[in-house]
Amino acid sequence: MLTYVEINRLEGNEDIELPRKMSELASGFDLYAAVQEELVLEPGKRCLVPTGFAIAMPAGLEAQIRPRSGLALKHGITCLNTPGTIDADYRGEIKVLLINLGEEPFTITRNERIAQMVFQAVPEVELKQVDQLSETVRGAGGFGHTGR
Numbered sequence: 001m002l003t004y005v006e007i008n009r010l011e012g013n014e015d016i017e018l019p020r021k022m023s024e025l026a027s028g029f030d031l032y033a034a035v036q037e038e039l040v041l042e043p044g045k046r047c048l049v050p051t052g053f054a055i056a057m058p059a060g061l062e063a064q065i066r067p068r069s070g071l072a073l074k075h076g077i078t079c080l081n082t083p084g085t086i087d088a089d090y091r092g093e094i095k096v097l098l099i100n101l102g103e104e105p106f107t108i109t110r111n112e113r114i115a116q117m118v119f120q121a122v123p124e125v126e127l128k129q130v131d132q133l134s135e136t137v138r139g140a141g142g143f144g145h146t147g148r
Ligand SMILES: O=c1ccn([C@H]2C[C@H](O)[C@@H](COP(=O)(O)OP(=O)(O)OP(=O)(O)O)O2)c(=O)[nH]1
Pocket: 065, 081, 083, 084, 085, 086, 087, 088, 090, 093, 094, 095, 096, 097
C-alpha cells in the first residue's frame, strides 16, 4: 500500500534536491546537505546539518535518519544518534547529526548526500503496569550471558 508523506521545501533551499531514492527498491531516501557552500567537520567533532525541508507523515509512521555506509567506510562519517527519530508530529526542518570518527577533516558541500531517511510503521502501544512479568527461559540474563 502506498502512503503519501507531505514534503515542504523551506525558503532559501530552492537549489537543494528533495530526498530521493537512488534505486527502484531502495529503503531510504537520500538526504542532501543544505549547508552554506562548505562545512569542514574536523576529526572527533559533530555538527547538525540542515536538509532544507520539513515533512508531515500520517500517524502510525516514523522516519529514521540513518548513515550512508559509503561515507562511514571511506571517511568515518556517521550519524551520532543513529537511527535519528523523526516523530510523526514534528513539523520542523529535518536535520542530520553527523560525527567525524575518521582521522581526516571531512568537507561537507552544499547538495551532497549525507544520510538517508527510512520510513517505519510504529505500532500503537500502551504500557500497562503489573506486579509480576510473564516467565521466560532467558529471564533476566542479558548483556552476553549466552557467551561471546
Ligand atoms: O536526527 C534527528 C533526530 C531528531 N530530529 C527532530 C525530529 C524529531 O521529532 C525531533 C525530536 O527528536 P528526539 O525525540 O530524538 O530528540 P529529543 O532530545 O527527545 O527532543 P524532544 O524533547 O524535542 O523530543 O527532532 C531531527 O530532525 N533529526
